[in-house]
Amino acid sequence: MEYIYAAMLIHKAGGKIEESTVTKVLHAAGAKVDESRVKALCASLEGINIDEAIQKASVAVAAAPAAAAPAHGKEEKKEAKVDDKKVEAEAAAGLGALFG
Numbered sequence: 001m002e003y004i005y006a007a008m009l010i011h012k013a014g015g016k017i018e019e020s021t022v023t024k025v026l027h028a029a030g031a032k033v034d035e036s037r038v039k040a041l042c043a044s045l046e047g048i049n050i051d052e053a054i055q056k057a058s059v060a061v062a063a064a065p066a067a068a069a070p071a072h073g074k075e076e077k078k079e080a081k082v083d084d085k086k087v088e089a090e091a092a093a094g095l096g097a098l099f100g
Helices: 002-012 019-028 035-045 050-067 074-098
Strands: none
Touching: 002 019, 002 035, 019 035
16 A cells, blocks of 8 residues: 555656655655565556546546435444445445556
8 A cells, every 4th residue: 555655646746656765655654665566666657547437436436425325223323324334345346547
């Protein structure tokens, strides 16, 4: 996860996500760096519009609670929790597509 966070931090700061910059950020954070994971991350992000992917993921997460119906009974509340977990899983899957 720290590799993705490093890439997001570099992107937010306006830098180019390259192996050297990701490695520097990870070292600065005190993380042990696996060069093969850094290479895989950079390769998977090549050609990806990160801002667009974040916006799509944000819209999906924001729209999901609005679509949920209000729960009236205990059984309905239990179902609503399951739906929330499903929405969170779908949002996470969308973010996974962003990073490879």
